[in-house]
Amino acid sequence: MFDFTPNPTFGPLQNPDLKVPTAAMDAQPETIIVGAVIDAISEQRLPAGAKLGEQALSVLFNCNRANVRRALAALEAKHVVELRPNRGAFVAAPSADEAREIFQARRAIERTIARQAVKRIDADGIARLKASIAAENLARSRRDKPAELRSSQNFHMLLAELAGNRVLQRFLAELTMRSTLILGMYAREGHSCAHCDDHTGIVDALIARDEALVLDLTDRHLRRLEAELDFERPVAVTVSLKDQIFGS
Amino acid sequence: MFDFTPNPTFGPLQNPDLKVPTAAMDAQPETIIVGAVIDAISEQRLPAGAKLGEQALSVLFNCNRANVRRALAALEAKHVVELRPNRGAFVAAPSADEAREIFQARRAIERTIARQAVKRIDADGIARLKASIAAENLARSRRDKPAELRSSQNFHMLLAELAGNRVLQRFLAELTMRSTLILGMYAREGHSCAHCDDHTGIVDALIARDEALVLDLTDRHLRRLEAELDFERPVAVTVSLKDQIFGS
DNA sequence: TCAACATATATTGTTAACAATCAATGTCAA
DNA sequence: TTGACATTGATTGTTAACAATATATGTTGA
Structure with a gap:
């Protein structure tokens, strides 16, 4: 009757890391699920269009469907998932x-963040930013794409943290997450990822407290990222076994 | 046993308008509740700290508790309500x-919006902005505070719509809603509300397509609003019968 | 071979009953 | 009167069963 055969669309979610999301586990199943799904998307383990079945999630996280439903409602409110009735x-x-629109909003918010960061940057902040870049380079050399994506996002989120405004921090968190989703959908074949050097340049400009340069580099960095997208090529959004076997 | 005596903290929610929130009714109880609560907060019918009981909501909206819980989870994700376990x-x-932080974020986002709005403003947009100001003035002359608040927010949201970025639009919607909450908590006695003239000035600057002036006026307008706050005076957040009778 | 239709299965949506927890009231002793 | 303690009632949290819907499978007829 009910024998939960591992759903292929869920392979990525079985990563053991998933049950310990970045947010401290506060024992509330809803929060854990929300964090896990966001983490999975941020590391491109969950692609756009992937189905999040209620039973599948309740089995994965050892909780009842009511909690799964609450988590999905929260994720919908955050524009992370789409809830289609029935x-x-x-x-x-x-x-x-x-x-x-997401990239335009990102440029607007990251410019504001950069301006604040220039004002508030200190030795500790510089050290953390450099550490983040080092982690990103290490991950890339190891061809660990999830870790690389995590580090790259971490760099931007660090800047937001340094800016000292938790509202903008949260907005940017949403935007970086959705950016990852977008890259997964529209990234050109073999897109360069050369934007990593951009981060180093931004840190250098921060050290020099050159506001104009920081703003310029940040803007260019984001535009370069967006330029790597190809909206012409149609993208498969429905991840089903059939599509995975026979292609789009 | 269960005789739902109208909860005093819920008086405002019994406004018949509430069941028809701004968002078109798509028959999904969760969406209706979310919209109604947001509207009620935006018009200061629901004050900060007001309790939203599950049974009370399920009775008000004729739905089961499961839907109420989903709505509350969504509202928590939007930072509209706080969910305290048990x-x-x-x-x-x-x-x-x-x-x-909220006002700082607002200034950042509204500046971006204003910059876009200057570029894209047209005759129709001007007309709608002027209509919004007229509605605001009418509401004030009638001493209809909810309508005045609605119109004032509407002016800012109209600008966001003209800017043409739905992400920034949504961010601003959250921030204006929370601003209303903040004004309800910290506004000085008899705060002027003289900022209404600011709106007229902004429209004039928009007509002249004077970007620098629009940005300056927008920034001043928001700072003036924030200056009307008094964080020293302690604010009652828990709305209980006891507090209402004996004061804070 | 293919399309349309009917059936079966799986998934989502709803409801009600029960358990756990918290707030309020009442009691009693110091 | 006041503080600690126990009890009551109300509210939130959990669970399971059931209904409604959509998807997948299978069948039939051209």
């Missing part, structure tokens, strides 16, 4: 238009 | 620190 929950698949 | 849901009560 169909279920799916990882959000931003359209080309949404993608452009 | 205690219930309460309208968020931003601290002084949070308030400052």
Whole structure:
């Protein structure tokens, strides 16, 4: 009757790391699920359009469906998943238009953050930023894509933390997460990822407290990221076994 | 046993308008509740700290508790309510620190929006902005505080719409809503509300397409609003019968 | 071979009953 | 009167069963 055969669309979620999301585990199943799904998306283990079945999640996280439903409602409010009535929950698949708006919003917010960061940067902050870049380089040399993505996002979130505004921090967290989703959907074949050097340049400009340069580099960095997208090529958003075997 | 005596903290929610929130009714109880609560907060019918009991909401909206719980989870994700385990849901009560961060974020986002709006403004947009100001003035002359608040927020949201970025639009919606909450908590006695003229000035600057002036006026407008706050005076956040009778 | 239809299975949505927890009231002794 | 303690009632949290819906499978007829 009910023999939960590992759902192929869920392979990534079985990563043991998942049950210990970045947010401290406060024993509330809803929070754990939300954190785990966000982490999985941030590291591109969960692709856009992936189905998040209620039973699958309740088995994975050892909780009842009521908690799963609450988690999915919260994720929908954060624009992380889309809830289609009587169909279920799916990882959000931003359209080309949404993608452009998300990147535009990112530039606006990261500029503000950069301006604050220049004012408030200190030795400790510099050290943490450099450590983040080092971690990113290490991950890339090891061809560990999830770790690389995590580090790259971490760099931007560190800047937001240094800016000292938790509201903007949260907004940026949403935008970086959705950016990862967008890159997964629209990234060109073999996109360079050369933007890593950009981070080093930004830190140098921060050390020099050159506001104009920091703003310019931040803006260019984000535009370069967006330029790597290809909205022409149609993207598969529905991840089903059939699509995975026979392609789009 | 169960005789739901109208909860005093819920008086405002019995406003018939509430069942038809701004978002079109799509028959999903969760969405309706979320919209109604946000509207009620935006018009200062629901104060910070007000308790949102599950049974009370399920009776008000004719739905089961499961849907109420989903709605509350969504509202928590939007930072509209705070969910205290085993205690219930309460309208968020931003601290002084949070308030400052929210207003700082607002200035950052509204500046970006204003810059875009200057570029994209047209005759239709001007007309709608002027209509919004007229509605605000009318509401004030009628001493209809909820309508005045709604119109004032509407002006800012109209600008965001004109800017043409739905992400920033959503961010600003959250921030204006929380601003209303903050004003309800920390506003000085008899605060002027003279900022209404600011709106007229901004529209004039928009017509002239004077970007620098628009940015300056927007920034001043928001700082003036923030200056009307008094964080020293302690604020009652827990709305209970006792507090209402004996004061804070 | 293919399309349309009917059936079966799985998934989501709803409801009610029960358990656990908290707030309030009442009692009693110091 | 006041403080600690026990009890009561109300509220939140959990669970399981059931209903409604959608998806997948299988069948039939051209």
